[in-house]
Amino acid sequence: MANENLQLVELSVRHRDALLAMVKEYHDQGDPRHGGVLEDVDAYIRRQQDNSAGRTLDEGIVPQTTYVLVSDGALLGTARLRHALVESLKIEDGHIGYDIRPSQRRKGYGTAILRLVLAEARKLGLDRVLVTCDIDNVGSGKIIRANGGVFDRETISPRSGKRVSLYWIDLSARVAEGEIIIRDATLEDIPGMVAVRIATWRTTYVGIVPDHVLDEQSQEKIEARWRQWHLEMKPDDVTLVAEDNGTVVGFAKGGAHWGDVPGYDGRLGGLYILKSHQRRGLGRRLVAAFAKRLAARGCRSLAIWVLARNPSRGFYERLGGTPVAEQPIDIGGVALPEVAYGWPDISVLFQAK
The missing domain is CATH 3.40.630.30 (Gcn5-related N-acetyltransferase (GNAT))
Structure with a gap:
């Protein structure tokens, strides 16, 4: 050799x-x-x-x-x-x-x-x-x-x-130094996931969601909710984290058969990656791993809701997603429009790299 x-x-x-x-x-x-x-x-x-x-x-x-x-x-x-x-x-x-x-x-x-x-x-x-x-x-x-x-x-x-x-x-x-891995989230990952969520909201949603919502994000309060949610996860729920040398730098969560977008049986409930780790292919890796997990649970299609003014909408379009539904969502007392992107065939995301 x-x-x-x-x-x-x-x-x-x-x-x-x-x-x-x-x-x-x-x-x-x-x-x-x-x-x-x-x-x-x-x-x-x-x-x-x-x-x-x-x-x-x-x-x-x-x-x-x-x-x-x-x-x-x-x-x-x-x-x-x-x-x-x-x-x-x-x-x-x-x-x-x-x-x-x-x-x-x-x-x-x-x-x-x-x-x-x-x-x-x-x-x-x-x-x-x-x-x-x-x-x-x-x-x-x-x-x-x-x-x-x-x-x-x-x-x-x-x-x-x-x-x-x-x-x-x-x-x-078996993590090599400098390698970012994707794995199942554990209860111990909740603080890191919450930190990523707060940071990404503050870098992505300025001028989109009310300022007081961004200012009032509480690590402690969100952790408490997410710990309870994690403990109550069902077999069809999936949460993956991206870890860089022991630090959570991104995550994806959602589940199979959520069914809140007509015609789509799986949903990616959220995809968050620190700004420092964006544009490195990590989002595509997370989506691919998430899609495969849902397919193994019987899902054949996938959808995700994103704010209509989210500057990252193009990411989902580059992955082949198309707008399939719209609805308002209340954030901080303001009704904001959001758009659902859908993939009728979840397998097209398996090779997202």
């Missing part, structure tokens, strides 16, 4: 021939994995892309992104990142699956591909992932532990009857 430029990229049609060659190598050695590739490689690739976008999913199946590990055009292996867990995945498979083609094993690529997929999991907003392997697969166990895996327990595979080892990897403990 010395001096190699390894890249983890999403599977696409440009990998068609290389994928076919890799799968034939598996089958020549009696390994039937990825059998759908040999049956119809183009249909296989389309199916993986649909899965990543959350399209045409069978009941009980979560969105899953398929990646390939490449070096100088050579395809070395594949990986799958599931965006959420259902009960069956907690027994076997977990969040991440990966494989290295037979001719490239024992060269360190297994450790590398898992490390790169974990970085994608952080971008997705996951702060803890489950990785599994057969208990007799000593090599995979070493790879998982080398990437921070902590053994949890054993289960029995419903498919093979084999004993399976379950490992959890804490992504919040």
Whole structure:
């Protein structure tokens, strides 16, 4: 692996021939994995892309992104990142699956591909992932532990009857210096979130909302309300924070099936990013992670209400949102117009970067 430029990229049609060659190598050695590739490689690739976008999913199946590990055009292996867990995945498979083609094993690529997929999991907003392997697969166990895996327990595979080892990897403990991560919010994040909200209101809404509203924002009072709200969150509610070296610099919150915009089943209730961290792609990352979380909860569309005079409206338009509704909102005793931007297909936001 010395001096190699390894890249983890999403599977696409440009990998068609290389994928076919890799799968034939598996089958020549009696390994039937990825059998759908040999049956119809183009249909296989389309199916993986649909899965990543959350399209045409069978009941009980979560969105899953398929990646390939490449070096100088050579395809070395594949990986799958599931965006959420259902009960069956907690027994076997977990969040991440990966494989290295037979001719490239024992060269360190297994450790590398898992490390790169974990970085994608952080971008997705996951702060803890489950990785599994057969208990007799000593090599995979070493790879998982080398990437921070902590053994949890054993289960029995419903498919093979084999004993399976379950490992959890804490992504919040794997933050590189200077890296901004997106993860689920905790109760301890409330003070940081409130500070971001107050700061962004004061930099964004001067001259738009009444001055006394901006002046009277209380960290203590908002914290109290938000702590209670966080404790009462429902399974379909989502709150993500963007963290820069231990400091909350942005957040997104909302939920599935809120239904207050006709025709849209998911809503982004708020997106806030400190001015110092704007125009760095962080807003797009937060929206993408949020949209994927809602899709995993069954949402197929998304909307957000914004003040009509919000100078950041263009951000939502650049993401493909279109105005779909209007209504007044009372802020400080003044009725201010707000506009709902909508995305009929939530999957268009998955690749917002």
